[in-house]
Structures are given as C-alpha cells and as structure tokens.
Amino acid sequence: MPNHADHDHPTFTRRSLLKGAAAVTALSSLPWSVRKAFAQNASPLVIIGGGTAGMVAAIFAAKRGARVVVIEKTQNVGGTLVISGGMMGAAGTVFQKRKGIQDSPQQHYEDIMRISAGTAVPEMARLWAEHAGSMVNWLAELGFTIPDDQPSVGTLYDYYSVPRYIWGAQQGRSILAVLKPEFDKYVQSGHITLMTDASAVDLIKDAKGAINGVVVEDSKGKRSDVLGRNTIIATGGCAGNPSMFEALHGVPLYRRVALPSSQGAGFMLGLAAGGYLRCAENYCGYYGSVAQSDQWPSPPATNMMIDHRVRPVWEIFVNVRGERFVREDHPSMSERDRTMDKQPGYRFWAVFDQRILDEAPPLIPSWTREQLLDSFNKHPMFHRGATWTELGVRAGIDPAALQKTVAAYNEAVQKGKSDPLGREHRPVPLLRPPFYAIRSQTWTLKSYVGLAVNENLQLIREDGQVIPNLYAAGEVLGAAPGGRAHTNGASVTPALAFGKLLGEKIIKL
Template sequence: MNKNDERRLQRMSKRQFLIGAGSAAVGLAATRSLAAKTTSKRWDLIVVGGGTAGLPAAIFASRRGARVLLVEAAPELGGTLFLATGQMSAAGTKVQRLKGIKDTPQEHFDDIIRISKNTVDRDLVKLAVWNAADTFDWLWENGFEMIPEHPVAGRAHEPYSNLRYYWGVDRGMSIRDVLVHEIQPEIKKGNVSVLYRTKAKELLQQTDGTVTGLITEGEDGSVAHHDARNVLLASGGYAANPELFKELNGYTHYARKSYPFCQGDGHRMGVAAGGYLHGKQNYLSSFGAVMANASVPSDVILRVNTYPERRQPWEIYVNSNGRRFVREDIPSVDAREHALLDQAELRYWVIFDEAIRNEAPPIVDGWSPEEILEAVDTHAMFYRADTLQELASNAGIEAENLARTVARYNQGVLTGHDLFGREHKPRSIAEGPFYAIRVQGYSVTSTVGLAVDAELRVVREDGNPVPNLYAAGELLGAGQTMGRAACGGMMITPALTFGRLLGERLLRFET
C-alpha cells in the first residue's frame, strides 16, 4: 500500500456515516484503518456478496469476458436464498404462454402501483418488471424446478390480478441451485474468482470520489487490497443486525429469521463512499406469527390463520390496551398489516372462549382443539384463564378494556351490527375458560436502502453518481420495489434481474 492509500484509508475510517438528509448518524461502528496486502490484478468487477443479486451479476459479467472477483463473507454461495420462501413474480414468461396465460409487464406494473398505493420507486420497478420475464425464463430453462400448478395469483400477500407468481419446489434453494450451477463454468474458465469467508470492509476511492477497489478481511484476519474498475455492492440487507434494524427502520427487530451474514455492511460502505440511505417511511410488518417466547429477537414457531378467505375468524384481535384495531374478517391482507403498524410493539392477542376452541375450524392449520389446550401448557404465547380479568392479567392486556371490548363485540353479535363492520360473527365470546394467543408483527427484510439511479449507480444526495460504484438487491431497500406493501416476489425477482442486467449490459468495463 502506498502513502496515498494509507492517507485515504485513514480519512475514510474517520468519516461519520450519515443517513438521508444528513442529520442522523448511523450507529455503525466506524471501520478501523487496515494494514492491507495489495493484490496485483486489476479486476473488471468486484462483486460484494455471492447471493441473489451478486451471483447473476458475476455470471453474466463473466460471460461478457470480464474478470470478476466475488467476495463472500459466508462459507457458501447463495445468501438469503438459503432461507427465503423463494416467491418470484414475472409477466410475459414462457411458462405463462405455455399455460395460455396472457400477461404483460404493464399489467404487472399496474398491479404493483395498485398494491403499493404508488409508494415504490417507479423507475426501479419498471426496470425490474420489464426484464423479469427474461430472468425467470433463464432460470427455468436452466433447471429451475417450479411447483407444477404455478404460476398462481398469490395468497400470502395482496394477490395479483393475474397468474404471475412462481415458487420453486424447494423454496429459495430451487433458485440457488440454478445460480450455483451456472457460476461453475465461469469459475472453471478462470473468469470468476471467489473469496469465501472474506468480508468486504472498505471501498477505496480517489480524492474525487471515484471508486477504485476494495479492502477485504479474511476470517483469519488477513487484510487485502483489491483494485477494480467497478464495484458492485450486493451484500443484502441489515435484517440480521438488531441494532441497525431498530435504528434504520424505527421498529424493534422481533424475529430471528434473516440471513446472519446480512449485517448492513453494504449500507455502511455505500454511505461512507458518498451515497445516502432512504425509504424508512415504507416499513411494513407481517401479521400472524407466534414467537417461541418473549425474548427479542425470538424464533417464529408457528402462524395463526388470519386469512379470511381460508378460514373465517371466530375470535377477536385486541392490542395491549384490550381494544380491537381491525375488522378481523377484512379481506385485504394489506389492510390488516397496516392496522397492525399502529399497535404498540406490533403485537396483538387472539381472544376466544371454550366453545370457540371446540367448535371453530383450527386457528392453527392442522391443529385439533386438544392441541390448543396442550399449547397452553407448552407454549409461552398461549394463555388460558377462567375469567377475562385473569386472562388479561396473565397475557399482559389491559383488563377493564378487554372486558368492555368483549362485551361490545358480543352485543354486535346479538344486534348484527359490529363496530368495525365485521360480517362473520358466528357466536359471542361468552363463557370461560377464555384463551389468548399472543401474535407478533415482524419483518425479515430491510426497508431502508442505498439510493441508486435507474442504471443502478450509487448516487449522492445531489443526484450525481459515485463513479464506478453500483448496488443491487436488498441493499436498495425493500420499500423501493415493494413500496409500503408486500408485493409478491418483488424482492427476489428484482435482485436477480438487477444482477443479471448489471452483468449483461449496465456495467462498463472499458479502462
């Protein structure tokens, strides 16, 4: 490392990382100055993160003849695809045509605008949606094994108006299998070199901000300095970093369900290089999870069925104040999720009585009424008591309000007029023992992201790109492609597509 590099590193490590308008400091530990070994090669592209976005970027760049260094913190390639459900969405695919489904990117785009209430980054969504079919076709033609009945309209999130939602038979792993298979020839050719168990630590920049490479640190502490014409940050989100999650999203990180290597390193490096973060206003949480226990974060152990199209509710949902906050049988999953955002600690309790336990279809899919009883003894989030007062006190709900809420609901069952307009009211909640199940809202993805332009170049707040620096995947922020909503498949498909487009055409490799 020469003297200039040393000075540059020292300057960068002293820098404060700023969010958004530049007022709030991100609580990311400032990186220390690193004594680096310089590698002799100058790479056409360094990809930080061998996951959903990084792998296609490396594959397609290599096919163009680029020399690519792929830096991966984990011991294996695949990133969040190890954990993801793997839902993708694409319009105009070959599979759709084979199945006689007429669909267009414009219809997909219109659906996303409708579902997200126009809260997405329209340019990024256009780039994703108009190129999604080519991405999906490429996966499919290279061995992606799809559930035979797919595509579907989707049910877990607000449904699409057409059948354009695809899952692999082995969830995210079905996608990973194709990507890992496709990168092997590029590695064998010698175009792609992979550094496993190696973390990207700092970007190297010239005084004018041009990115010239990257400093990495191996598991053994060895530090290396790599020169490159372009650096792509594809290091995923920060959803496995509870402190950063809280700081950037403004909500507690409740569920331990995200890829552990996704710690927000790309956010930190991107900001340090001159980029900025945005999108906090798009945070949204899911609706029906039951956690293992009250610790934070905790594991999700099961789900209650809150989908009225699959099971009409017999119970009521109350917040910690003992008040209802949503019409339990409202058909829109988006409406239920938005209602939960206003509840303390994103938490609610499902309340029912003995008769409902015995007569209602199972609130946990596949469970018998006896299993609810067993759960009271074995699961920390299930409660049973002879009176509503006692139930409230055990579960941590405001007792007087709960009694009043149940009485009002029961009155609505008698009169037929529910305060929330609920239609399905099969019976009142009248006689003990009474039950409560504590349900937690949570998010497994990172809402806030690094701002980029429509060519996926990291941009400064004045709109100018940081030369030679690109970003893709969850690092852009879930809210950019899904808005303040959950639009099916609109994280994995854009991550794959942006990676592919960067490798295929957006990145420039000339000297």
C-alpha cells in the same frame, strides 16, 4: 421486558452506525503508501457478495468476456438462496406463455403499486416489472422448472391480477441449482475470480469520491485491496443482525430467520461511500406467529391461521389498549398487516370464548386440542380468564377497555348491527366463559431499509448526485421495489433481475 440486545453482535444505534460509517471512509482515504495491503490490477468489475444478485451479475458480466472478481464472505456462493422460498413474481415468462396467460410489465407494475398502496419506489418497481420476465426466461433456459399448478396469483398475501407467481420444487435451491453450474463454468474459464472467506470491509475512494475498489479481509484478518473500475454492493440485508436491524428500522428483530451472513455490511459500505438509506418506513411484518418468549429474537412457538380466505375468522383481534383496531376479515392482507404494524409493540391478541374454542375450525391447525389447552396452563403467550377483566390482567391487555370492546362487539352481533370496522364474518358473540387470548408478534426474514440508487442502480447521495463507479442490487436496496407490503416475490425477483441488468447491460465493461 424484551431483551433487545444480542450478545453475538456489536450493539448498534442509528447514531453509532453513521459514526462508524464515517470512520470507515477516513480509513479508506489514507494514502496508498501507508496501506499495508497489496494492489491487484484493476478489474472491470468487483462484486461484493456472491449471493442471489451477485452471482447473476457476475455471470452476465463474464458472458460479455469481462474479468470479474467476486468477494464472498463465507465459504460458498449462493447466499440466501439456500434458505429462501425463492418465490418470484415476473410478467411475460415462458411459464405464463405455455398456459396462455396474458400479462405485461405494465400490469405487473400496476399490481405492485396497488398491493403496496403506492409505497414502492416507482422507478424500482418499474425496473422489477420490466426486467423480471427475461430473467425468469433465462433461468428456464438453464433448466429451471416449476410445478404444474403454477404460475399462481399468490398464496398468503394479496393476489396478483393474473397468475405470475412461481417457485421451484426446492424453493430457492431450485434457482441455485441452475445458477451454480453457470457460475462455476465462468470460474473455470477464468472470467470470474472467486474469493471466498473474504469480507469486504471498506471501499477505496479517490479524491473525487469515485470508488476504485474494495478492501478485503481474509479469515485470518489479513487485508488486501481489490481494485475495480466498477463495484457492485450485493451483500444482502441486515436481518441476521438484531441490533443493526432495530437501529435502522426502529422495530426489534423479533425473530431471526435470515442467514448469519446478513449483517448489513453493505449498508455500512454504502454509507461510507456517501450514500444514504431509505424505506425504513416500509417495514411490514408477518402476523399470526406466536413467539416462544419475550426475549428477542425469539423462535416461534406456533402459528395461528389468520388468513380469513383459508379459515374464516371467529375471534376478535385487540391491541394492548384493549381496542379492536382492524377489520379481522379485511379483504386486503397488505392493508390488514399495515394496520397491525401501527399497534403498540407490534402485537395483537386473538380473543375468543369457550364456544369458539369448541365450535370454530382450529385456530392453530398444526396443534391438537390437548396441546392448545395445555398451553393456556403454561405458555407466556396463551392466557385464560374466568372473566374479561381477569383475562385482560393475565394477558397484559387493558382489562376495562377489553370488557367494553367485547361488550360492544357482542351487542352489535346480537342486534344485527353493522360492524364499525366493516367486518362481515361474525358467526357468534363472545359470551361463554372461560375467555381466551393468544398473542401474535410481528416478525420478518429480511430488511426493508436500503441504499438509495437511481434507475441505473447507481448509488446516489441525498442531493441526488451519483457516486461514481458504485452500484447495488439485492436486499441491500431494501423494500424499494415492493414497498410496504408482502408483494409477491419482491426480494428474490428484483435481486436476480437487477443482477442480470447490471452485468448484462448497465455497467460499461
């Protein structure tokens, strides 16, 4: 049985999470006299989280001469940029201009809505498309560069209509390399006060529900109040916290890739302030990965190459019920992945016969044939059977249904009949025993659920009312900008662009 509990972290359920958030609110509404903390003078802006979005918001507010406080839980700023691919999608960049690529925010917006099949929150997608170009151009002014073969239309997932996808040679670190000196400059000038090893544990609310600052806990557990006229939640997501991730998405965190600091603190703070969460349904897994075990989160054992644009597919994909459920060579990667996400247990099996094993290009390109064959002897995700029934029993796929599915596929291929799911590449029927099945399990590296904000990035209540003085940017907004798809650059780009927008324009300092 999968082990969904995680012993490093408290266990959350959706109910306990909401109850916890309510308790935090009660704490923050205690009278000042009983709070042991000390109060500093109110800053124009307090930013919770010195990561991707938070650093940029701080830099742009500091550029305007404001005094900004950045509260950072770890010892260093940078957040997820230290491990992120840092791949960005932006229209109207100097990098496009240099190559004569015509693009516009409108075209970018239309691409986002196409790739996400309309599941992106329109005003968030629009904000991303409209403000990403100037953000990237600012990074370029700071010295950010890209390899010569970029911008591209995309890599693994659905392509943009024009080349606008970029990333630095050192991935996220290339972005951090230009941001950090700029951030440090304003720390040195005294515009940015950086508190490290400091966790925001609560928001300070007045009687009308307006946010007046943040309660901060240091590494020794000592609490203090940081008063601010405006507060930005930029704490990242919860993909480092398996139980919260599962409680909020209804999907286990099958693999933990995000930083341990991505605990979902911002969700708790936003809920406590009266905000609400949306976009859990935008969960969109990555597929092709084979898990090491059934103990979640599990490290990957390896990856199957299931991008048919790179390796035309020879295998069939079946779910636990033994059914084919998707056109394996579907032209839209996003559409394919959305269908995979609907399968029981967020998994499928690539099923094939001995002939495919012998003749097809390797399904696991990073492995030797010996490694692959060995895995069928011992790995829990790799199965072999002399008959389809035996394979089904061993793999945990409905054996009778599997046999029927393969028979129907074979008959269509042999008789030249069209495929009911529309598949076009069907090189051979699956006839020669032994038969094989390799299980793929969904995984992700970020959260999809997020705090609801309006087009000014202000937190809103479910009735649409603004929570005064409180803003959010970055992964804490979830998959609102990119929707239910792997829309290229859908997290890093809005995090940076929205941070810039808040610090430069939106917040009155």
